[in-house]
Amino acid sequence: MLPQLPLGISLRESACFDTFIGLGNQQTIADLKACLAGSGERYLYLWGPAGTGKSHLLQASCRAVQPGSKRVAYVPLSLVDHFTPGILSDLGELDLVCLDDIHLVCEAPAWESSLFSLFNQLWERRAGLIVSADRPPARLPVQLADLASRLEWGLSCQLNPLDDVGRVALLDESAKRRGLHLPKATARYILSHTARDATSLLELMERLDLASLAAQRSKLTIHFVKTVLEPDEV
Amino acid sequence: MDRLEGELSSQQFNTWIRPLHAIEATESIRLLAPNQFVLNWVKNNHLGQINSIINELSRTKPPSVILEIGSRLKEKKSAAPSLSESLHSQIQNRSLTLSDRSEPLPCNLNPDFTFETFVEGKSNQLARAASVQIGENPGTAYNPLFIYGGVGLGKTHLMHAVGNMILLNNPASRVVYLHSEGFVAEMVNALQHNTIEKFKTKYRSVNALLIDDVQFFGGKERSQEEFFHTFNALFESRQQIILTSDRFPKEVKGLEERLKSRFGWGLTVAVEPPDLETRVAILKTKAKQLFNVDLPNEVAFFIGKRVRSNIRELEGALRRIIANAQFTGGQLTPEFAKNALRDMLVAQDKQVTIGNIQKTVAEYFKIRTSDLLSNKRSRTIARPRQIAMALAKELTSHSLPEIGDAFGGRDHTTVLYATRKVAELREGDSRVEEDFGNLFRTLTS
Numbered sequence: 001m002l003p004q005l006p007l008g009i010s011l012r013e014s015a016c017f018d019t020f021i022g023l024g025n026q027q028t029i030a031d032l033k034a035c036l037a038g039s040g041e042r043y044l045y046l047w048g049p050a051g052t053g054k055s056h057l058l059q060a061s062c063r064a065v066q067p068g069s070k071r072v073a074y075v076p077l078s079l080v081d082h083f084t085p086g087i088l089s090d091l092g093e094l095d096l097v098c099l100d101d102i103h104l105v106c107e108a109p110a111w112e113s114s115l116f117s118l119f120n121q122l123w124e125r126r127a128g129l130i131v132s133a134d135r136p137p138a139r140l141p142v143q144l145a146d147l148a149s150r151l152e153w154g155l156s157c158q159l160n161p162l163d164d165v166g167r168v169a170l171l172d173e174s175a176k177r178r179g180l181h182l183p184k185a186t187a188r189y190i191l192s193h194t195a196r197d198a199t200s201l202l203e204l205m206e207r208l209d210l211a212s213l214a215a216q217r218s219k220l221t222i223h224f225v226k227t228v229l230e231p232d233e234v
Numbered sequence: 235m236d237r238l239e240g241e242l243s244s245q246q247f248n249t250w251i252r253p254l255h256a257i258e259a260t261e262s263i264r265l266l267a268p269n270q271f272v273l274n275w276v277k278n279n280h281l282g283q284i285n286s287i288i289n290e291l292s293r294t295k296p297p298s299v300i301l302e303i304g305s306r307l308k309e310k311k312s313a314a315p316s317l318s319e320s321l322h323s324q325i326q327n328r329s330l331t332l333s334d335r336s337e338p339l340p341c342n343l344n345p346d347f348t349f350e351t352f353v354e355g356k357s358n359q360l361a362r363a364a365s366v367q368i369g370e371n372p373g374t375a376y377n378p379l380f381i382y383g384g385v386g387l388g389k390t391h392l393m394h395a396v397g398n399m400i401l402l403n404n405p406a407s408r409v410v411y412l413h414s415e416g417f418v419a420e421m422v423n424a425l426q427h428n429t430i431e432k433f434k435t436k437y438r439s440v441n442a443l444l445i446d447d448v449q450f451f452g453g454k455e456r457s458q459e460e461f462f463h464t465f466n467a468l469f470e471s472r473q474q475i476i477l478t479s480d481r482f483p484k485e486v487k488g489l490e491e492r493l494k495s496r497f498g499w500g501l502t503v504a505v506e507p508p509d510l511e512t513r514v515a516i517l518k519t520k521a522k523q524l525f526n527v528d529l530p531n532e533v534a535f536f537i538g539k540r541v542r543s544n545i546r547e548l549e550g551a552l553r554r555i556i557a558n559a560q561f562t563g564g565q566l567t568p569e570f571a572k573n574a575l576r577d578m579l580v581a582q583d584k585q586v587t588i589g590n591i592q593k594t595v596a597e598y599f600k601i602r603t604s605d606l607l608s609n610k611r612s613r614t615i616a617r618p619r620q621i622a623m624a625l626a627k628e629l630t631s632h633s634l635p636e637i638g639d640a641f642g643g644r645d646h647t648t649v650l651y652a653t654r655k656v657a658e659l660r661e662g663d664s665r666v667e668e669d670f671g672n673l674f675r676t677l678t679s
Contacts, residue, residue, distance in 0.1 A: 026561075027557070027558070027561045027562075030561060031557060031561075041553065041557075116415075117415050117419075120413050120415065120416070121416075124342060124413075136577050136578060137550070138547070138578060145384070145385045145480075146385050146447065146480070148385070149385040149386040149543075149544050149546040149547065150546060152386075152544075152546050152547040152550045153386075153546040153547075153549055153550050154550060154553065155550070155553040155554060155557055156550060156554060156577075156578070158577050
């Protein structure tokens, strides 16, 4: 059977373990891989601020499961406005469930009780559950005490933001994947002139990619990056 | 009764005194206990107290107190089953085992949850003792067993342990564990697919039915109706029923009266949050059991002192430390543990502020926060104020002058006096001890 994905949510093409810049987060990656291999914890709680790679890792986890071997689901709760809590009700039968951004559904009684049921079903069946949130379990504003204590039960892994070495590696990886050449000097220029969180950097690479296609060039010089960052000044 | 309620903690009162039925005669009061377990406990622990209250209250010659097993409602029915009753149940058992062999039930018991892996402490020894008895004599000792207490305190573990013991003693037993929500979901499913008869037969034919968190039946009338009949069928055929909940049967919200009263028919026992020594023992046992690691005492104490609310949180902390140690190859020391739990501990520190404590205490005692800061000295205000100050000293790192300031500009000596007074009261007055414990848990979990 193919991996089961609810609604039309698709996994990002590039979201796999190989493309994840793990600097500073090696232990979390090891914990995730052990969980997926069945040799580690069955339930993991990943947390960290935006741009630390939570969605990437959750999608990579789904992708890492051999197609046909297990039934998996990735559910981004950031799309909570499009879902009802009922979306969780059939997931208890799966082998691995990855719930992204669970902090977004706390304090909503119907969601909390659906999460609670799902947790119990997966736990009793010894199936895998990986959740992500923007804060540690003890600080989630969960109202249902039964759910709160269960969320605290597992191994919680903090994701650290990248440092500058990691950011350069991220830019480099993104450039390679797009067939672009990013000299070190340009990478340093980017880091000293733009927002440095991973999400902004990847958005910039997207813009550079399109601009380079239009300009029909693959080398990202400092001058070229300037024209994209501040088209009026150049 | 009121006197006793005042002198005992509400948990003690609920467990031991409330189930008693009293029958007054001219020269004696007969107290009927629902079973031997309650009888023994009341006799050993509360009879003296009961006698002295009766002595005080009666102006003439005080009546003597007789304790026996029985019930005012069902007095005609003796505790021992009549011949026809036991035959009836035997026949019913036999027909069940014959007719249901074809369809094996999933047993759902977690084999890791046994009495051996359950760490006993003051907070749970009664519940454990009762559970062991039921494991040895299912269906006859106490039925149902109702275990209640806060989240993550071991109710599910105990329940599974009984189930596992029943199976061990009699591998042919049909023991079914499920969460109350699972029962509801399965029933809804059966209604949809027109298989409700099959559903009924399935649950009415087990030898032991273990239902977790019955408070989730609240407000679900159709499920309660079905569970009511299941309960009766099992009870009448002397099959064991074990239930857990977050509170005492009578206090479960949204449950029909007839269910609440049935839940109290057998033995109701509480599990309370573990004390420090028990938390340490739990950590060491879990470390061995889950990771085959010998957790050094000083590390276990370090975690146990900081993680206080429930056992799941303790387990979460333990997982984090062991995972770090295995990944980095680091030695398990308190310093290492502190580092591994940095975020968890920071998260806790952040939560507890003086304002938070005042708000929580005021809500708990149903007074206004402004009363706590006022000059009012009536006991209904002053006692909560003292408790709030003591909590502020224990749970925050504010200095005493700062705490005094935050309580309407009081002197630091007032704070000091309050903390001493509360410490003293907690020793001598079980109600203060319970209030303090409840507030402490609310604030730290």
